[in-house]
Amino acid sequence: MKSELPGPEPAAWREWIRVVIFEADTTGGKLFDVLLLVAILASVIAVMLESVDSIANTWGYTLRTAEWVFTLLFTVEYVLRLVSFPRPLRYAFSFFGWVDLLSILPSYLSLLIPGTHSMLVIRALRLLRIFRVFKLGRFLGEATLIMTALRASRAKVTVFLGTVVIIVVIVGAMMYLVEGEASGFTSIPRSMYWAIVTITTVGYGEITPDTPLGQSIAAMLMILGYGIIAVPTGIVTSELLAAARKPITTRHCTSCLSEGHDYAATFCKDCGELLEPIADGELD
Numbered sequence: 001m002k003s004e005l006p007g008p009e010p011a012a013w014r015e016w017i018r019v020v021i022f023e024a025d026t027t028g029g030k031l032f033d034v035l036l037l038v039a040i041l042a043s044v045i046a047v048m049l050e051s052v053d054s055i056a057n058t059w060g061y062t063l064r065t066a067e068w069v070f071t072l073l074f075t076v077e078y079v080l081r082l083v084s085f086p087r088p089l090r091y092a093f094s095f096f097g098w099v100d101l102l103s104i105l106p107s108y109l110s111l112l113i114p115g116t117h118s119m120l121v122i123r124a125l126r127l128l129r130i131f132r133v134f135k136l137g138r139f140l141g142e143a144t145l146i147m148t149a150l151r152a153s154r155a156k157v158t159v160f161l162g163t164v165v166i167i168v169v170i171v172g173a174m175m176y177l178v179e180g181e182a183s184g185f186t187s188i189p190r191s192m193y194w195a196i197v198t199i200t201t202v203g204y205g206e207i208t209p210d211t212p213l214g215q216s217i218a219a220m221l222m223i224l225g226y227g228i229i230a231v232p233t234g235i236v237t238s239e240l241l242a243a244a245r246k247p248i249t250t251r252h253c254t255s256c257l258s259e260g261h262d263y264a265a266t267f268c269k270d271c272g273e274l275l276e277p278i279a280d281g282e283l284d
Contacts, residue, residue, distance in 0.1 A: 018084040021077070036077070040103075040126045043070035047120045067117060071107040074123075078104060099125045153235045160231055164199070171195040171221055179214045183207070199225040 023029045043066070049055050050063040078100050082088040091097045103123040110117035172192030179185040184207040185194065194207045198221045209215050253268040267274055 014084045017080055018086075021081055021084060037127060039070060039073060040123050043067065043074075044121055044124050046070070047118060051118060067107060067120065071104050071120075074100070074104050096126070153232075153238075156235045157232055160235070164228060167224075168192050168195045168199065171199075171217065174217060175209065175214060178211060178217065179209050183210045183214065195221065198222055199228065201225045201229070 019026060020028045020032050046063045046066045050060060050067070056063070081091060081097075081100065085091040092101070099122070103120065103126060106116045106119040106122070169188075169192060172195045173188050175194060176185050176188050176191040179191075185191045190207070197204050197206075198218055201222060209218050253271060253273050
């Protein structure tokens, strides 16, 4: 016999959980996100403190217990995100989906590979949600602007990096021929390493040319390095100036998880999905 007991539909529960977890426009959603950020910060601090021998000797057991408590809480949160999101695979393979998963895996891996729990500091990436939680729309806008500029300059930067790699290969081969093993250039790959260190003006000093010709090549490569540093900066800067600045909201698309939509947007700018209406109080 079918039960007649009143109660919320499962779909309603899922939607309520989704709003609380994924949206920062409601009181419950903002409270959840604030508590989550505090827990993330506390868990990262616990991992860092455990790496200090003097603290670990006294508080090691307590810190490890705290790490596991946080891991279990974040595991439950991750499962709830998958259950409540309309397209769980989209969330799982999104940027924050990977970050959320990687933030709990080190604890479980530490059961098999001791020491891997130190990588729990990757949870710090989850603090990026602070821009959405506290309605820092202008900061979210700047982040969106930078991402737009980086995407637009991707082809130019790729060509530039390819040119740099070619220069490194050629100079590395030249230095291997000119200097040889006597000066530490024992192979072309090792000479390429020297070329990278030199062209980026890092100058570790592990390998140094001894011959006048080798020193001349090194000097030209260092001068070229100063010029090369400015190239990607100029490319990205030009794209930043060209990018359109429009007011945005903290709404996210329930289909592709894209954030930073215009105030007047009805559909997602990336996938075309219908967006949720702007909640009261979302405007900065």
